[in-house]
Amino acid sequence: xxxxxxxxxxxxxxxxxRAYIERTAGFAAVAVAGTGAQALAVLTRTPVDLVLxxxxxxxxxxIELCRRIRAxxxxxxxxxxxSARELTTVRAAAAHGVVGYxxxxxxxxxxxxRLEAYAAYRAQLARGGDASGQSEIDxxxxxxxxxxxxxxPKGMSRETLDAVVAAVRAAERALSAAETGExxxxxxITARRYLEYLADTGLVDRAPRYGGTGRPELEYRWR
Numbered sequence: 156x157x158x159x160x161x162x163x164x165x166x167x168x169x170x171x172x173r174a175y176i177e178r179t180a181g182f183a184a185v186a187v188a189g190t191g192a193q194a195l196a197v198l199t200r201t202p203v204d205l206v207l208x209x210x211x212x213x214x215x216x217x218i219e220l221c222r223r224i225r226a227x228x229x230x231x232x233x234x235x236x237x238s239a240r241e242l243t244t245v246r247a248a249a250a251h252g253v254v255g256y257x258x259x260x261x262x263x264x265x266x267x268x269r270l271e272a273y274a275a276y277r278a279q280l281a282r283g284g285d286a287s288g289q290s291e292i293d294x295x296x297x298x299x300x301x302x303x304x305x306x307x308p309k310g311m312s313r314e315t316l317d318a319v320v321a322a323v324r325a326a327e328r329a330l331s332a333a334e335t336g337e338x339x340x341x342x343x344i345t346a347r348r349y350l351e352y353l354a355d356t357g358l359v360d361r362a363p364r365y366g367g368t369g370r371p372e373l374e375y376r377w378r
Contacts, residue, residue: 157274158185160203162194162220163236164213165378167357168259172207172236175263179270191215191223198229205273208253210237210244218244221251234269236261238320238358260316260356262307311349315341319349323359329374331364350375 159176161184163169169187176184185201188194191212197203206224210217221233235248238259248256254276255269307313322338323330330338332347339346353375354361360378363371 157182157204157270157277158202159183159205159207160185160194160197160201160231161187161207162189162191162212162217163187163207163209164189164211165209165357168209171357172266175266176207176270178263179267181274182270189213191217191220194220195223195227198224198227198231203229203231204277206231206233208233208235208237210235210239210248218247218251221248221253225251232273234273236266260320260353260358308352311352315339315345316349316352319346319353320358323350323353323375324377326377329360329362329364329376331372331374333372335375347373 159182161169161172161176163172166189169189173184173187176182185203186197188197189212191214194206194208198206208217208220212220215223217235217237217239224231224233233248233251233253234255234257235253236257236259237244240258245256254273257265257269307316318339318341319335322335326338332350333343335350336343336346350359350361350373353359358378359375361373361375364374365371
């Protein structure tokens with residue numbers, strides 16, 4: 156059984172990640188930490204094989220936490236699960252030996268595929284001995300990455316989702332579905348579906364907007 160520490164400060168997302176891990180054969184969520192300090196404390200007392208790490212923590216950045224984990228001598232692997240899209244962060248993650256980088260929001264199949272690829276990677280390393288040649292080394296290193304990204308819910312595209320994420324993140328105030336649709340060049344109904352998906356995955360806050368007549372309109376703000 157592969158023990159996983161979930162490091163995520165957003166309770167809804169943390170619970171979703173924990174549930175996803177428990178649904179995946181061969182994996183168990185051994186603990187959940189909401190801060191870098193809590194994560195380090197867990198690693199000093201609990202056997203952990205893999206850290207599921209959000210990069211944006213309230214007390215430190217995920218890259219700094221990776222440094223502290225390595226400095227403490229913890230023999231664990233790290234899989235980043237984060238909304239951080241900066242290529243400097245991606246590069247730093249690779250430099251610190253992060254075995255994968257999964258961008259939020261994602262579905263259960265997307266994380267399951269990463270976990271199963273990681274399990275295959277560990278299984279190949281567990282055989283020990285020497286590699287027969289370059290091709291075997293390449294197979295071992297490639298095993299930790301799934302062949303392709305898992306699909307989003309039916310009818311949703313990654314391009315539109317990325318556009319909605321960019322619009323909400325760049326906005327100085329909360330946006331309605333109609334306003335988001337105007338920014339990305341889509342209908343209010345289409346924008347609302349993607350915004351609701353982001354809200355359900357814990358990446359945006361959803362709240363009623365008052366001030367007009369009739370039912371209040373929903374508005375969405377990046378967390």
